[in-house]
Amino acid sequence: xxxxxxxxxxxxxxxxxxxxALYRAHAGRLLVWLETRGSTDSIESAEDLxxxxxxxxxxxxxxxxxxxxxxxxxxFGIARHLAANSRRKSGRxxxxxxxxxxxVELGGSVPGPDSVVSGQDWxxxxxxSLPSRExxxxxxxxxxxxxxxxxxxxxxxxxxxxxxxxHRALKRLRATTPEPxxxxx
Amino acid sequence: xxxxxxxTELRAHIPALEPDPVLLAQLVELxxxxxxxxxxxxxxxxAATAVAAVASVSWLLxxxxxxxxxxxxxxxxxxxxxLPPSSPDGDASSPRGAIQRAPESTDPTTVxxxxxxxxxxxxxxxxSSDPHTDDAERPGQDAPSQHQEAPATPPDPPATKxxxxxxxxxxGKSGKSSKSxxxxxxxxGSRGNSTIELPGQKPDPPRSSGDRHSDEGARDQxxxxxxxxxxxxDQDSDHDDHRGxxxxxxxxxxxxxxxxxxxxxxxxxxxxxxRRGSDYPSAGSHDSVRDRGH
Numbered sequence: 001x002x003x004x005x006x007x008x009x010x011x012x013x014x015x016x017x018x019x020x021a022l023y024r025a026h027a028g029r030l031l032v033w034l035e036t037r038g039s040t041d042s043i044e045s046a047e048d049l050x051x052x053x054x055x056x057x058x059x060x061x062x063x064x065x066x067x068x069x070x071x072x073x074x075x076f077g078i079a080r081h082l083a084a085n086s087r088r089k090s091g092r093x094x095x096x097x098x099x100x101x102x103x104v105e106l107g108g109s110v111p112g113p114d115s116v117v118s119g120q121d122w123x124x125x126x127x128x129s130l131p132s133r134e135x136x137x138x139x140x141x142x143x144x145x146x147x148x149x150x151x152x153x154x155x156x157x158x159x160x161x162x163x164x165x166x167h168r169a170l171k172r173l174r175a176t177t178p179e180p181x182x183x184x185x
Numbered sequence: 186x187x188x189x190x191x192x193t194e195l196r197a198h199i200p201a202l203e204p205d206p207v208l209l210a211q212l213v214e215l216x217x218x219x220x221x222x223x224x225x226x227x228x229x230x231x232a233a234t235a236v237a238a239v240a241s242v243s244w245l246l247x248x249x250x251x252x253x254x255x256x257x258x259x260x261x262x263x264x265x266x267x268l269p270p271s272s273p274d275g276d277a278s279s280p281r282g283a284i285q286r287a288p289e290s291t292d293p294t295t296v297x298x299x300x301x302x303x304x305x306x307x308x309x310x311x312x313s314s315d316p317h318t319d320d321a322e323r324p325g326q327d328a329p330s331q332h333q334e335a336p337a338t339p340p341d342p343p344a345t346k347x348x349x350x351x352x353x354x355x356x357g358k359s360g361k362s363s364k365s366x367x368x369x370x371x372x373x374g375s376r377g378n379s380t381i382e383l384p385g386q387k388p389d390p391p392r393s394s395g396d397r398h399s400d401e402g403a404r405d406q407x408x409x410x411x412x413x414x415x416x417x418x419d420q421d422s423d424h425d426d427h428r429g430x431x432x433x434x435x436x437x438x439x440x441x442x443x444x445x446x447x448x449x450x451x452x453x454x455x456x457x458x459x460r461r462g463s464d465y466p467s468a469g470s471h472d473s474v475r476d477r478g479h
Contacts, residue, residue, distance in 0.1 A: 014217025016209055023204040023212075032197045051208060058215035123195055142195040 005067045012061055023054070026072050029144040030079055036124055036139045037083065044086045053079035072146060073153030080136075080154060129176050134169035141166055 010018035030053065034046035056078050057064075057071075064074055123143060127135045140151040141162070152159045204212070247254030 011216055014213045016213050019209055019212045019216070020204055023209070024201055027202040027204070028199040031202070032199060036197070054208065055211060055215060058212040059218070061216050123197060126195070138195065143197045144199065145196065 004065055007068045008061075008064070008066065008071060019058070022068065022071065025068065026075055027054070029072070029146070030075060033076065033139050033144045034079060034083065036127060036143050037136065038124060038128075044090070049079055049082050049086060052082050056082070069147065069150060070153065073150030076140065076146070076150070076154030077156060080156075126173065130169055130172060134165055134172065137162055137165040138169045138173075 004012065007018050007021055011022060027050065031046055031050050034049050053075060057075050060078075064071065066074070127138060127143075130138065136155055137151060140146040140154055141148070146154065148159045148162050152162045155162065243249050244252060245254055245256055247256075
């Protein structure tokens, strides 16, 4: 069993500063990752899923043991389960929500983090050609920058499987991309 | 195999988000909440207790296939239909037969299943010496009920010849006895109507059930107190009211058994009934009894 670092220990004791530090470290990545994965339910947005994942993590933090890096994988795993539940509920609900553009016109809402992520549309379009498993791995490893262990914890698989899946996904992307992607050393 | 470099152009710009104060307060509150009292061990214990309780109830009720319930009675009295008494002599419906067989019927295999319904009246001593009152000759008696009533009315030979036992003189008890007699008639209605028609008698009109009960008690009192051959032609007119009654049962026949001549006739008829394999005599046998007795 991994020991908790100071940040996790303080968060278990209800320290607001520890929670603020955890949020700053992982909230943006979690939101980008949820946006990248996409959601079939247009009612429950990525922000809703992220907030629900944070609340769930706070209520279950006593069962978690590890470092702050491990906490990222654990938090992403919670978000993945919540997103799966959201997809199942949306399949049963069969609603026909209005278009997002109409809501923007009516509400005039304040631009949130979505505007930051919206610039990554081409990334989502690129990842859309991948299978879901490979898309999740690439999203965690390449898009939001998680390490292999955290990705394996987030996706509920082993590190070896994560590595193999990443290799296959990158090979598929290079084969399908019209212009060769610039390779960086 | 050459390792492929990462696609760094896929790396998204990660914004630095500040937590909302409300959300931060909720995170702090949820993380600092006390641990619930129910731990995993308590949950497992509760589940095991529930399973054990269900298994115990299933075992006790005998719901488990192949395992008999320990609460199931082994030798309880059967609830089958009780057959009517077969013989007027040593009749199982008569109090004499029921009481005198009680000490003898220790072997349940020799007791007939139809002798359970008997009236709680005292026994006559001569019935014990009658070989035809043996259990083996009576095919319609219920042993368990016989055992139940025997201790309540122990045989009292002096009481049968005297003024009668308390059960007969007490109106309440006589009412009980008439009630039990009625239940017997409920199963042997044809026999209850087979009262011997004597010369000079005329049947009474049918009566209500309340009249039957009251007449039954009065008849018991007359039977055990004032005389026991009141049903014959030389009796006074007070007893003629009971001749057409549906409750002319074993007590009437028992009173006729006191007559030596008629008793011989009953014995003969009882043998004849056994040979024919019938439970109780038909109307023709009654006629033969009347002819032989008088």
